[in-house]
Amino acid sequence: MKSIRSFLIIAILATITLVWFIAALQGYQSGVSEAERLFDDQLEQVAQLTASLGGDPVSINSPPRIAYQLWNQGRLLLKTKNAPEAAMVELQPGFDYSNFGGYRWRTFVYPHGADEDIVIVAIRADQSFAMAEKVIVEALVPIVLSLPVAAILIWLIVRQGLKQLRELAVSLRDKQPQDLSPIVLSASPAELEQVVSSVNSMLTRLEESFLREKRFASDAAHELRTPISALMVQLYNLENELPERSEEVRNLRTSADRMNHLVEQMLALYRNTPEQLATNFTEVDLYSLAQDVIAMHYNWFEEKQQQIELTGRAMLVKGNRFALETLLSNLLSNACKYTPAGGAVLVDVFMLEKDRVQLLVEDSGPGILEDEQQRIFERFYRVGGDRHASRQPGCGLGLAIIRNIVDAHEAEISVENSRFKTGTAFRVIFTATTGGVTHEPRFLS
Amino acid sequence: MNVLLVEDDLPLAAGVTQALRDKDYVVNQVGLGQHALDTIKVDPPDILILDLGLPDMDGIEVLKKLRQTNPELPVLLLTARISVEEKVQGLDAGADDYLAKPFNISELLARLRVMERRLSPGHSTLIKVGPLSFDSLSCQVTLNGESLVLSRREYMLLKILVENAGRVMTRSRLESGLYSWDEGVGSNALEVHIHNLRKKLGPDLIKTVRGVGYRLAGP
Numbered sequence: 105m106k107s108i109r110s111f112l113i114i115a116i117l118a119t120i121t122l123v124w125f126i127a128a129l130q131g132y133q134s135g136v137s138e139a140e141r142l143f144d145d146q147l148e149q150v151a152q153l154t155a156s157l158g159g160d161p162v163s164i165n166s167p168p169r170i171a172y173q174l175w176n177q178g179r180l181l182l183k184t185k186n187a188p189e190a191a192m193v194e195l196q197p198g199f200d201y202s203n204f205g206g207y208r209w210r211t212f213v214y215p216h217g218a219d220e221d222i223v224i225v226a227i228r229a230d231q232s233f234a235m236a237e238k239v240i241v242e243a244l245v246p247i248v249l250s251l252p253v254a255a256i257l258i259w260l261i262v263r264q265g266l267k268q269l270r271e272l273a274v275s276l277r278d279k280q281p282q283d284l285s286p287i288v289l290s291a292s293p294a295e296l297e298q299v300v301s302s303v304n305s306m307l308t309r310l311e312e313s314f315l316r317e318k319r320f321a322s323d324a325a326h327e328l329r330t331p332i333s334a335l336m337v338q339l340y341n342l343e344n345e346l347p348e349r350s351e352e353v354r355n356l357r358t359s360a361d362r363m364n365h366l367v368e369q370m371l372a373l374y375r376n377t378p379e380q381l382a383t384n385f386t387e388v389d390l391y392s393l394a395q396d397v398i399a400m401h402y403n404w405f406e407e408k409q410q411q412i413e414l415t416g417r418a419m420l421v422k423g424n425r426f427a428l429e430t431l432l433s434n435l436l437s438n439a440c441k442y443t444p445a446g447g448a449v450l451v452d453v454f455m456l457e458k459d460r461v462q463l464l465v466e467d468s469g470p471g472i473l474e475d476e477q478q479r480i481f482e483r484f485y486r487v488g489g490d491r492h493a494s495r496q497p498g499c500g501l502g503l504a505i506i507r508n509i510v511d512a513h514e515a516e517i518s519v520e521n522s523r524f525k526t527g528t529a530f531r532v533i534f535t536a537t538t539g540g541v542t543h544e545p546r547f548l549s
Numbered sequence: 550m551n552v553l554l555v556e557d558d559l560p561l562a563a564g565v566t567q568a569l570r571d572k573d574y575v576v577n578q579v580g581l582g583q584h585a586l587d588t589i590k591v592d593p594p595d596i597l598i599l600d601l602g603l604p605d606m607d608g609i610e611v612l613k614k615l616r617q618t619n620p621e622l623p624v625l626l627l628t629a630r631i632s633v634e635e636k637v638q639g640l641d642a643g644a645d646d647y648l649a650k651p652f653n654i655s656e657l658l659a660r661l662r663v664m665e666r667r668l669s670p671g672h673s674t675l676i677k678v679g680p681l682s683f684d685s686l687s688c689q690v691t692l693n694g695e696s697l698v699l700s701r702r703e704y705m706l707l708k709i710l711v712e713n714a715g716r717v718m719t720r721s722r723l724e725s726g727l728y729s730w731d732e733g734v735g736s737n738a739l740e741v742h743i744h745n746l747r748k749k750l751g752p753d754l755i756k757t758v759r760g761v762g763y764r765l766a767g768p
Contacts, residue, residue, distance in 0.1 A: 322630055326602050329629035330558045333651040337564030340654040364651055392721055398761045399717035414760025
């Protein structure tokens with residue numbers, strides 16, 4: 105992933121380096137021409153001085169970097185040792201360059217006096233360049249040495265400048281999926297304000313639609329349950345008024361029961377999506393919850409003369425009590441439905457390892473074929489369809505509800521054969537909460 | 550027994566009214582919370598059945614206002630929206646019991662019977678379960694007309710089972726009815742009492758639901 109920070113640091117450092125080196129080059133060039141000008145002045149002064157001295161032999165022993173010739177009417181009158189016999193340069197007055205004695209020289213031809221003396225003074229040009237280079241290198245060294253310091257400073261500045269961006273990234277990353285509260289930055293700069301306000305308005309819209317959906321489901325529950333209650337009560341009255349059991353009323357009762365069941369299951373499916381469940385997690389003792397749920401629905405098993413038994417001991421898991429109750433009653437309802445009369449259902453709650461609690465619901469029904477065991481958690485999938493040997497009506501939502509609840513609790517569910525000769529076992533594995541058994545408030549049963 | 554039914558859905562209200570009248574209850578019905586409060590002021594019923602989803606005001610509000618003037622009136626809540634919070638809210642506001650829609654009319658009748666029993670010592674305190682009759686006023690227990698002698702714990706245990714005849718009572722529910730928090734409950738104390746009760750009542754009246762609890766046969 106490309107980082108804005110490293111891009112900025114590299115780009116700024118590269119620009120600074122480039123600008124500095126262009127400036128250094130400019131400096132070098134002007135340094136050279138400045139050196140040239142200095143030497144030219146020096147040459148001119150030496151020429152004038154020597155000319156005015158009239159070629160005093162003493163002065164001929166000049167330093168090796170300066171050469172001197174005095175010409176008159178095409179004859180060489182005087183020269184320094186390092187000067188050649190021939191003219192060092194064409195006898196045109198003014199400055200020029202010339203090569204002799206293995207070096208490059210800057211020359212100055214200076215006609216002088218009434219007797220047409222011509223003085224030529226030369227100075228080593230390479231030495232003047234070397235001097236200019238030395239000046240420029242001395243200027244460049246501190247710049248090059250300061251580059252790392254500049255890099256560190258730029259890094260710190262960029263880091264500080266991007267602090268709010270990083271803060272935004274962290275607060276977005278650490279946001280819980282259910283947390284739709286707006287993002288607040290300690291100080292949001294103008295550039296980020298737009299981003300933050302867009303994200304916040306998106307979160308608000310999301311929360312609103314979430315609440316709307318929740319309200320809708322709640323209203324739907326009310327709107328559906330009240331007429332169904334009326335239907336059931338009226339049916340009850342009708343059954344009491346009719347002297348004999350009528351086939352029509354029995355069919356009405358069956359349809360009403362199925363509709364009631366379907367509505368309850370659809371509401372449960374909606375209510376138990378992970379988003380809905382995420383709130384209201386408390387510590388729940390799975391064993392005592394299983395006791396309550398079995399006690400509540402004991403009549404299911406009694407009607408079919410089935411044996412139901414609970415084993416295990418108190419085990420705390422973190423969860424939504426209401427959802428776990430739905431989970432258990434759905435598992436029990438399935439076990440009861442698909443087990444023939446006189447069969448048995450076993451519920452077991454126990455510690456699997458140090459931090460995992462297993463809920464096992466086993467029945468002595470016909471069992472589920474292995475390739476069907478994979479598909480049963482799909483919505484509306486029913487084993488064997490309506491042709492299942494148990495002839496049980498159902499809507500196929502029960503296991504989808506179970507799946508939702510299991511997912512919301514980050515638990516795992518699997519289906520296998522039970523320990524009975526035939527039959528199905530549902531195994532749900534929860535993460536146990538640490539800490540001892542506590543008594544949660546009990547609600548009126 | 551005079552019952553006031555506060556329910557705005559007419560088909561449901563008519564059905565419940567009919568079913569209750571068949572059981573010899575005197576039923577009045579109103580559809581608005583304010584009407585309910587006015588009616589109670591003029592002619593207080595023995596029992597109030599209150600739907601939480603009323604068109605003019607929230608049922609919880611009705612209940613809170615009612616409790617200021619009639620703290621003793623037994624109230625059974627009906628609601629289509631059932632969540633644990635609502636349940637707690639309803640009970641906190643002073644409801645005596647709670648029934649979720651869609652309810653079974655026989656469940657409603659059973660809850661009314663329990664309320665009635667709690668309501669008036671003047672009414673019959675005698676509960677009959679098969680061959681067993683249990684009088685909580687005189688603490689008399691008879692089996693097939695013959696008086697039984699029970700220990701205090703046995704009596705308390707049987708009382709819970711009789712009052713909830715037909716329903717499975719979990720072990721924790723029974724233990725909390727028998728012992729206060731600070732009393733240690735021996736791991737098989739409950740079994741011992743049940744065993745003793747069975748010796749006196751015969752083996753079939755109390756059924757064990759293994760791992761869950763016990764149930765007295767239905768009335």
